[in-house]
Amino acid sequence: MEHELVIGLAGLACLIILIALRIPIAFGMIMVGGIGVTALNGPAIFLSQLKDLTYIQFSIYDLSVIPMFVLMGNLASRAGLSQELFRAANAWLGWARGGVAMSAIVACAGFGAVCGSSLATASTMGKVALPELEKYKYQPSLATGTLAAGGVLGILIPPSVVLVIYAILVEANIVTMFMAAFVPGIIAVILFLITIMIYVRVFPNSGPARDRIGRDQFWQATFGVLPVLLIFGCVIGGIFFGVFNPTPAAAVGVFLVGGYAFIRGRMSMLDLKFAGLDTAKTTGMIFLILLGAEMLKIFMARGGVPQALAEILGGSGLEPMMIMIFLLLGLIVLGCLMDSLSMILLAIPFFWPVIIDLDFGMNTEDLKIWFGILALIVVELGLITPPVGMNVFVISAMAKNVPMATIFKGVTPFFASEIVRVILILMFPGLVLWLPSLLGG
Amino acid sequence: MTQSLSLNRGLIELPIRFIEWWALGGCCVLAVVVVMATISSVTGFLFATPFPGDFELTQMLVAVAAFMFLPYCQLTFAHVSADIFTSKASDNVVRLLSRAGSLLAISFSLLLVSRTYAGLLDYQIYLETTTILQIPIWYAFVPAIFSLALWTVAAVITLIFPEKTVNSPIHEALGEHD
Numbered sequence: 001m002e003h004e005l006v007i008g009l010a011g012l013a014c015l016i017i018l019i020a021l022r023i024p025i026a027f028g029m030i031m032v033g034g035i036g037v038t039a040l041n042g043p044a045i046f047l048s049q050l051k052d053l054t055y056i057q058f059s060i061y062d063l064s065v066i067p068m069f070v071l072m073g074n075l076a077s078r079a080g081l082s083q084e085l086f087r088a089a090n091a092w093l094g095w096a097r098g099g100v101a102m103s104a105i106v107a108c109a110g111f112g113a114v115c116g117s118s119l120a121t122a123s124t125m126g127k128v129a130l131p132e133l134e135k136y137k138y139q140p141s142l143a144t145g146t147l148a149a150g151g152v153l154g155i156l157i158p159p160s161v162v163l164v165i166y167a168i169l170v171e172a173n174i175v176t177m178f179m180a181a182f183v184p185g186i187i188a189v190i191l192f193l194i195t196i197m198i199y200v201r202v203f204p205n206s207g208p209a210r211d212r213i214g215r216d217q218f219w220q221a222t223f224g225v226l227p228v229l230l231i232f233g234c235v236i237g238g239i240f241f242g243v244f245n246p247t248p249a250a251a252v253g254v255f256l257v258g259g260y261a262f263i264r265g266r267m268s269m270l271d272l273k274f275a276g277l278d279t280a281k282t283t284g285m286i287f288l289i290l291l292g293a294e295m296l297k298i299f300m301a302r303g304g305v306p307q308a309l310a311e312i313l314g315g316s317g318l319e320p321m322m323i324m325i326f327l328l329l330g331l332i333v334l335g336c337l338m339d340s341l342s343m344i345l346l347a348i349p350f351f352w353p354v355i356i357d358l359d360f361g362m363n364t365e366d367l368k369i370w371f372g373i374l375a376l377i378v379v380e381l382g383l384i385t386p387p388v389g390m391n392v393f394v395i396s397a398m399a400k401n402v403p404m405a406t407i408f409k410g411v412t413p414f415f416a417s418e419i420v421r422v423i424l425i426l427m428f429p430g431l432v433l434w435l436p437s438l439l440g441g
Numbered sequence: 442m443t444q445s446l447s448l449n450r451g452l453i454e455l456p457i458r459f460i461e462w463w464a465l466g467g468c469c470v471l472a473v474v475v476v477m478a479t480i481s482s483v484t485g486f487l488f489a490t491p492f493p494g495d496f497e498l499t500q501m502l503v504a505v506a507a508f509m510f511l512p513y514c515q516l517t518f519a520h521v522s523a524d525i526f527t528s529k530a531s532d533n534v535v536r537l538l539s540r541a542g543s544l545l546a547i548s549f550s551l552l553l554v555s556r557t558y559a560g561l562l563d564y565q566i567y568l569e570t571t572t573i574l575q576i577p578i579w580y581a582f583v584p585a586i587f588s589l590a591l592w593t594v595a596a597v598i599t600l601i602f603p604e605k606t607v608n609s610p611i612h613e614a615l616g617e618h619d
């Protein structure tokens with residue numbers, strides 16, 4: 001084995017140890033990357049790079065959409081959009097058996113359309129939908145499982161921060177990625193709804209229908225949600241049809257959500273301050289970890305670790321599809337241990353060189369999109385699986401009388417439906433590639 | 442004794458508050474980008490006259506805002522870590538590891554302050570500017586370097602008062618919000 005590769009692998013081992021020791025992942029990446037490059041090429045190159053590496057990283061234009069999306073999500077969480085969404089969904093679907101849970105799923109998807117964070121989606125929708133589900137005596141495992149699972153819908157429904165990061169990592173077009181994510185997002189909603197239908201059929205008393213509502217109430221709820229749909233239409237429609245780039249689109253979104261909250265009198269100065277500070281925390285965290293990932297990438301590329309991995313797996317004689325499944329399983333396992341953002345930043349620089357060498361009968365651009373969507377779905381599964389299912393923790397903190405094990409049990413059918421979705425997309429890449437080719441992304 | 446302690450608390454509260462305000466300042470920079478990009482995209486859509494140079498201003502201002510957020514992130518332990526392997530560790534161990542993280546942050550932020558300053562000088566000498574508006578890029582380095590220095594201050598504070606500190610002045614000064 002070459003000398004560089006040994007240093008690269010040793011660096012990787014150090015990083016894993018640092019992460020296990022609870023050192024912030026960004027710091028670990030920066031340290032290992034910095035020391036590694038110094039070990040390979042001497043300090044001069046690294047020190048000279050550091051002069052403007054941070055500024056160059058922070059001022060990548062594609063990244064500027066991230067603080068916008070984060071701010072939009074934080075404003076939306078505090079503006080009470082979730083109430084309108086849930087009320088409307090409940091008016092449309094609540095009459096069915098299990099309908100209140102289905103409404104929660106649809107509302108989660110709707111909220112995911114203005115907020116890119118799974119956790120925020122779970123916690124915001126949880127606050128609104130959990131009391132309703134309890135009121136109708138939904139089985140606790142179904143009620144909590146639905147809400148924890150509903151949160152993961154956020155990742156594939158634009159605006160999604162992790163999607164942007166993936167696109168930057170593999171140099172894919174962000175707009176194309178957004179388009180590609182749309183159909184899989186809809187599929188997830190449909191599969192979740194089917195899951196609930198099956199659940200209430202197997203356990204007949206687990207999810208009763210809600211009380212009947214009057215016609216005026218129905219229309220009131222329907223009209224109430226129109227502004228939210230309008231905001232989503234402006235932002236996503238504008239991006240899809242090429243009216244504007246993601247960053248201005250997100251800026252318009254921030255403007256509209258903020259304006260809506262202000263008109264409805266739902267936003268106090270204190271709310272605004274905390275929405276700003278939350279944005280500061282998330283943005284700073286994301287940008288620093290991106291800097292770390294860049295430094296690590298420089299080091300790993302010089303050490304030749306990704307290429308070595310690609311050679312080993314490529315020369316293993318395994319079918320490309322087997323390697324793909326193997327990597328996705330790896331992501332599921334790692335996703336159980338780490339948050340999805342760090343996971344994508346750590347794993348994709350290693351996995352992508354492996355994938356790009358394999359023949360799936362499609363060109364590189366399509367492969368980027370297809371693999372990206374699959375990877376994003378599976379890393380997000382870590383949010384609803386033990387040991388650190390963050391979405392489950394969030395819902396558990398709200399539903400104090402429901403044991404954690406019950407929530408994990410309630411999530412299981414949704415986890416199964418996610419696996420179905422992954423298999424569907426593996427078998428039919430067209431599900432992902434259809435919309436981008438239609439809209440000419 | 443109690444009095445000197447409360448005096449110390451007051452001294453530590455000042456930088457904490459300042460860092461919070463600095464982060465809110467970053468939010469204001471972001472707000473400028475929001476307003477600018479919104480106006481630019483609306484006029485661009487309606488009259489095909491987008492604001493000239495909005496692209497490069499966005500880049501520059503978002504970078505400045507991100508720098509301004511770093512000290513606050515340090516102070517609020519916002520940087521993600523995987524705590525699964527240490528979830529059963531005692532508070533003492535967690536404090537120790539948190540301090541180790543703060544030490545890393547101190548050394549890295551100090552290194553960045555000095556290197557970014559060298560970068561500023563380079564950009565001044567070769568006078569690189571943005572393409573359309575001709576804004577010298579080193580302008581952005583000034584708030585960046587100040588933010589990095591403030592990050593060092595924040596890391597010193599988190600070194601003294603790591604995670605799981607009982608009655609941490611950081612919590613007292615910033616308050617809790619959900």
